Amino acid sequence: MRIKKVFNNNVILTEDGNLEEMVVMGRGLAFQKKVGDEIDETKIEKTFVIHSKNVFDKLSELLKEIPFDHLELSNDIIELAKRELGYQLNETVYLSLTDHIHFALTRIQEGLIVKNALLWEVKKFYKDEYRVAKQAVQMIEDRTGIQLPDDESASIALHLFNARHDSAGMEQTMEMTKIVNDIITIVKYHFGITFDEDSMNYSRFITHLRYFAYRMQRGELSREDEDSLFDQVSKQYSEAYQCTIKVQTYLQLSYNVQMTKDEMVYFMIHIHRVSSREKKA
Template identity: 35%
Template structure:
């Protein structure tokens, strides 16, 4: 492989056999090298193939501006996350999480503490991601010998969720708040203690995540598949149907989208959630 561009002493741009741009990393891989030189195969630690050009560009900036040891530690953390999260993650996590952790280390040095107002929401809505975040927090403590609270796992969890969605980080915050509001609507409609470890609760939360992601990305909301089934459920589960209408009223106040196509699917999830 030939060096196309030197990013720093430990990372270069090159191309693979198919002509795809790749990022090649290794301790001192660019030391005393220049563009056009052959890459020393013995110094290669990792090769990244990032097909999204915007993510590729942003990761190159990360490699230029963030210390090598921090980047390597973040890659180890992402490996741990992938081993504990059973969902596909976008390559952008290499950008967003690395940038977040680097800024976290800088904040700790300056004694800056962020208030996590979403703490309870994140722990409740993204339990798997929060647990992975706790593992990363422990790694940060050990690798960088710093004291940070477990609350930091909430921010990390949100970055994990962001890597699962086709959205920006600020929109993940927005979605999290809206899911929590919808959950409050359901609880206010029914005097019950919802099993947050139950399958129906997990499915309901996942449906809401996808639902709000589609709205934010202005994707078409699917149309009703069966008006007959909707009428049947509406008559049989009137209280759940009225709850769904409250949810749609809430969403309509925030977004100017046609939501009729969501009624049946929301109703089915609310029925399952409240009948168990």
Template identity: 40%
Template sequence: MRIHKILNNNVLVTLDSVGNEKIITGRGIGFKKKIGDVVDKSLIEKQFSLTSQELLPKFSELLSEIPLEVITVSEIIINYATTSLGQKLQDSIYISLTDHIHYAIERQKQGFFIPNSFLWETKKLYAKEFKIAEYALEIINERLGIKLPEDEAGFITFHIINAQLNDSMSNIITMTKIMREILHIVKYYFKFEYDEESLTYQRFIVHLKFFAHRMLNNNVTKCRDIALLEIIKHQYQQAFLCTQRVAKHLEQHYDHTLTEDETLYLTIHIERLRNELQQIAETG
């Protein structure tokens, strides 16, 4: 393995067997080295082979500017997130999260605080991802000796969601707003309190997340079974009327018309919530 580029004393770029760039990090691995030298494998700490070769130049530039210990912490968090969520995250998170953590630390050192106006919603709507972000704050404190505020866990959560859905940060924020508004409409329509620990509620949250994501990216689906929708309208009348209220809100505020498919599945999820909470009320 020979050196293709030297970014700094701690970061090198090599080429794999098919000519794709691979980033190698390790303390002092590039010290007094030149292009074409053999890499000292004993100094290798991390290797990055991003799926998207288009991201490599940006990632390389980032690694050349950010301390190695921050890069290491970011990778620990990403690996933990991947394991916890059981899915591979978009390569872009190596850039976005590492960059965010670096500047969050710099802001904290300078005493500059950015409040997160979506912190409450983030905790409620993305509970699993938020727990990962809380772990991230613990690792940053443990490894780097910097205690970041809870608001940063909210921002880190957005980076994780972004890497799951491969969407823009502005869309993730708008998506969160849409989810919050739909939850409020359903809650006040039926005048109940959610059981946030129930599986039905968690499924509803997941449905809303992907619904809002599709909506913002104009990736709507068409109804595959109109006959089923007609049955649902009559069988779940209250849930359907609630869905119509949601539809009116989305049309007024986001210029989005619910498709029959979206109406069908939203009604089913709302009915499940309504039925579960009604049973709890009757037995309680």
């Protein structure tokens, strides 16, 4: 095996016996080496293949900037996720997760804590990904001594969820977009408001709707009914409750989907957030 490209002292590009390019990792693998030199295969610790040229080009740039330890951590977390979650991950995760972990560790060392606005939703709706992400955060602490906040577990979980290889096809994607747009329209006209599409509340709401539509298509909506919380929220946010009933009617008539009270609670909270600070049209 010969070196085709040197990313840093620990990561190089080479090719296998079938002439397929692959990224090879190992401490000191490329130290004092240049393109065309033979690789000391005893130093190889990990290899992976990136088929997408776009992903590969972006990863190539990233590999010039990040420490070997961060790349190794990301790769090991991805392998953990593949084992634990039981589904394939799109290779874009090598780019997105590696970049996120590097940035998260850098931010923590600089004393910058970033809150994840979707923490409670991730813990509720993406339990498997969140469980793996908690293991990932523990792995990071074990190796670096840096303890990441729970918000980072949620962020890692979202990266894993977004990298599901069995992502929706074009027809499903179009339907999911229609569901989101229709619900936005219901809320808009119920309150007579114009949304600030740059606001955090709007961004949160859109994200929630996308994940809701995705889970709805897969038949993964919550089956729990929390009467006490539903009663409390529906009374406290009565206008949002009335709007949520309209959304429920739309889903029932269009898709024969009945939200549980648990799902409706999240809708009420989001609708209240996104509508309470907007100007009346």
